[in-house]
Amino acid sequence: MNPLDLKFIKPAVITDKRGQPYAKDFDDVYFNDLNGLDETNHVFLGGNQLLERWGEKQQKPYFCIGETGFGSGLNFLATCLAWQQCPKKPAKLHFISTELHPMSAGDLKSAHQLFPEIKTFSQKLLAKYDSFRAGIHQLAIDEDITLTLLLGDATENLKQLHAQVDAWFLDGFAPSRNPAMWSAALFNAIAQLSEPGTTIATYSAAAVVKKGLTQAGFKLTKQTGFGPKRDMLVGTMNEKPAQAINRQPWHPLPKANTQDKKVTILGGGIAGLCLARSFNLAGFHTTVIDQHSQPLKQASGQGYAMVMPLITAQKSPEALFYLRAFEHAQQAYSEHAFHQIGICELFPPEPNAKRIKNNKKLSLPDSLIQVNSQNIKYPNAGYVDNQVLAAEWSSYIDQWITAKVSCVEHHQQWQIQNELKQTIHSCDLLIIAAGMYSQVLTQAHQDLGLTAKLGQTNQIQTNKNLKLSHVILNQGYLIPIKQTALTGQYLIGATFDHLPATSWLQSDFSEYNHLQRNLTHWQQTDYAHHLSTATLVSKHTAIRATTQDHLPVCGPIINQQQFESAYQDLHHGRHWQEYPPAEPIKNLYVMTGLGSRGFTSAPLLADYLLSMITGQPLPLEADLCKIIHPNRFNFRNLKKTPTYSS
Ligand SMILES: Cc1cc2nc3c(=O)[nH]c(=O)nc-3n(C[C@H](O)[C@H](O)[C@H](O)COP(=O)(O)OP(=O)(O)OC[C@H]3O[C@@H](n4cnc5c(N)ncnc54)[C@H](O)[C@@H]3O)c2cc1C
Ligand SMILES: C[S@@+](CC[C@H](N)C(=O)[O-])C[C@H]1O[C@@H](n2cnc3c(N)ncnc32)[C@H](O)[C@@H]1O
Missing domain, CATH: 3.50.50.60 (FAD/NAD(P)-binding domain)
Incomplete structure (x- = not known):
């Protein structure tokens, strides 16, 4: 599955084999039934000589590990534990892992209960593990540990990743049971993200793995495997393969050239x-x-601002971007600043029928979007109170x-x-x-291609509590800011006017009054009378910087x-x-x-x-x-x- 499909993945079906998680579809276990944690330490941490290398790299800003097959997250949690206990190490750990069939949070928890040592990190992971959207998820697990989870096929995801990996954990069900993953394309994607000195370790010593990694530029040696396994493979990249150069030289993403943290x-x-x-x-x-x-x-001074995803009927770059942005915003804003009261978009029945069908196809979760014949609800969306945020x-x-x-x-x-x-x-x-x-x-350097759009919001007070439990969208928006027994304060907005290049530098908009225009969206609704007789409390007019592709x-x-x-x-x-x-x-x-x-x-x-x-x-x-x-x-x-x- 491509990470840029607008899709949510159904959790993996896990069965139990001798008290351990087992994937029936692949006829394979998630970790060794002797002791999964010891296996991780032997194969992946030991195979990559992590403790020694963390000590050598303690002046570095971060150390980055890449993994194929997140599974139960045991490798990740074992690495967190080793990182926490390691006295000399770089400032930060980045752990990147790919997963095509993510386990449900419940299955993860059950698997982790087999290993009491990882309980604290398991709780930290489970607190953030809540979206199965295909593509990239960056989760701050601890002050110095970030997990980047790439949901969908490993190769497709790694091709979309911008990172420099120091050590690889090549996990995934055995090549004989999951040949689709262990492909030349995967090994090449791994090589593209590696540098000379990047190491790799895998429990598998299969010929296909050995050949693929060697061709991708790794120098491999066999080591003693864990438990009954005779061999495992470890390796180092000597020279980066020739094709590993920037494929989009017109869109550079440069690191800054400065030592100061200012x-x-x-x-x-x-x-x-x-x-x-x-x-x-x-x-x-x-x-x-x-x-x-x-x-x-x-522009940011309108008092209250909606925060919501953008879900279009068809997959679009905008929808992909704003879905990631919405998830990120939920993590960033506190519950005091971000009122997640839900947003309800009034929508004519006809186009909605199409969207209902589409939603089912994409497996979009109810916590993100609920489409009914008359409206679309975004239960976790809401508005930010700018004063609280500031x-x-x-x-x-x-x-x-x-x-x-x-x-x-x-x-x-x-x-x-x-x-x-x-x-x-x-x-x-x-x-x-x-x-x-x-x-x-x-x-002096570049034209950014911006265009100016003027807009106004109006804060009004009604003589009746409209009893709105969520924000309503009806072309314009109606945000319930404060509702008492007899009155209500609402923000309505916003107008959207093109400004010619000659006039956007002006800063005095006190003459503008867009209240009537903002009220027009509500004329055909039950709120029309109370809104049109409301008192204007304040207005906010400003310029948005916009682009032609939104x-x-x-x-x-x-x-x-x-x-x-x-x-x-x-x-x-x-x-x-x-x-x-x-x-x-x-x-x-x-x-x-x-x-x-x-x-x-x-x-x-x-x-x-x-x-x-x-x-x-x-x-x-x-x-x-x-x-x-x-x-x-x-x-x-x-x-x-x-x-x-x-
Ligand atoms: C009426 C209206 C309603 C909106 N409603 C929503 C909403 O509900 N939800 C939402 O997400 N977005 C909303 N937006 C859009 C949102 O407000 C903007 O996307 C956002 O505020 C842009 O933030 P910004 O920091 O880029 O720009 P700004 O907030 O404009 O910040 C730019 C800052 O740069 C400063 N600056 C500029 N030039 C100079 C200079 N030469 N010297 C010194 N300082 C300078 C300015 O003083 C300003 O503080 C709305 C916008 C408007 C106008
Ligand atoms: C042996 S388990 C990994 C165990 C895991 N590292 C842990 O610590 O629990 C293999 C994992 O690889 C995943 N997988 C299989 N094929 C994949 C693919 N093409 N892309 C990404 N992940 C894949 C499986 O869903 C499974 O979760």
Whole structure:
């Protein structure tokens, strides 16, 4: 199964064989019935010499393990235990594992009960193990342990992974019982993610494994296997195979070139605030520069913002991206800030019949979406209270500088200048998260292709409690903020108006009044009378930075001049290997174009940028990294055949 199928996987059917989990379909056990934990320690931890190598690499920021076949998670939990007990080690452990038939949480728990030593880590894993969506899931298991679970076929998933693996655990049912997994394509995908010095260990000494790994570039030796098994294989990659180069040189995802753990973020909206949180939690000193003296003003200042997935009737890049973003947002926001009261979308019956059928096909869980003939419910969606969020997360900002920035220039460091052209701050690593204004601040290097959409929300008070238990969507939205016995406070919104390029720099919108337009969505509903006679409490008008494909712009800023000159004949369709990499501007990144869904996408995008900048495994599949890349519009423009005027 492809990780980019919009699909939820049905849990594996597990049977019991002599008190151990057993997969009937493969006629194989999940772990050795002598002692699974001892087997893991012998084959995978011992075979990769992990304890010794962790000690040698203690100056490194992280150590990364890759595994085929997560199964019961026993290998993972045994590794967590060894990591915890190891006195000398790198700062962080990344464990990446693939799984085609994930076990249910109940089956995992039963399997773990056989090994009391792993109880604490088992509980930490089970607290986060809750989605069977195909594709990538990044779970923070402990302060220094991140599990990246790739659900679906191992080869397809590893082809979508952006990571550098130090050691491989080649597990999976025996090659004779599961030949489909142990393929040349899998061994090549493993090689692509390895570097010289990367090690591999597997309990299998089958000829197909030996041949495949050798051809993929590993130098192998046989060692004594565990228990009755005579042999197992261990190996090291000597030289990276020739094809292991960037297949998309026009969409580079560079690590930052700086030793300091300091970051400057230009913009204190939801993008900037999420960035401050992600980098602060990773031990960075964070500086935020904004023209306002507090976070969450401008587009992010509407008081209450919906957070929800986007489930389209057909699979689309947007749906794939926002589903991952929604899951990530649920992990990031606290229950005080994120009110998961559910969102109910009123929908005509006709198109819904199609969606009901589609949902069944995709096995989408009821906790995500429930489609009825009249409406669609998203039970775990809801809204964020911006004030609560700002109060909770402000402590992630180590330094706040209030200033209107006119330009940023690089002279050994990034120099941030105010409107009087005075340098107010210098830094090595800069992320621009300034909404529409990001376009102005990066224009010396690259055009971001943003367009401005003006919008307004209205906070109103009714003379009756409308007794709404969830947010209602009906083209516009109606958020119940506070309901007392006799009255109710609601946020209604939002309008969406195109602004010409000449007028989006204006900042005074006090003349605009969109209340009547926001009310029109409710005219045919039971709430019409009470809403139309409500008192206006406040209004919020701001500009959204949007893109033509409705996806954010997140990643490195590119040297557009170099790109256009190197890629000018792209429309002829030369082979990708013939192009040089697009040049990123050193230590300059952007996160903008969040459109109408910034509160859903920003937590994931911030962690994604942190991973990219620090060179850690990315929490997004390669094909999704591409669709949010800042260079995508320039690439698409050059791909089109030019039209010549006579
Ligand atoms: C009316 C309305 C309703 C919306 N409803 C929702 C919703 O329900 N759910 C949802 O997810 N999204 C919603 N959105 C969209 C959401 O608000 C945006 O996606 C999000 O706020 C974008 O965040 P941002 O940090 O990129 O931009 P912003 O919040 O605009 O932050 C950019 C920051 O950069 C600062 N800045 C810009 N230029 C400079 C400069 N030159 N010098 C110094 N500082 C600068 C600004 O002061 C600002 O604080 C809505 C938007 C609007 C307008
Ligand atoms: C022996 S078990 C792994 C045991 C596991 N490492 C543990 O610690 O419990 C093999 C696992 O590989 C999974 N698997 C089989 N074929 C696969 C494939 N093509 N891609 C990913 N996982 C696969 C199976 O579903 C099963 O969970």
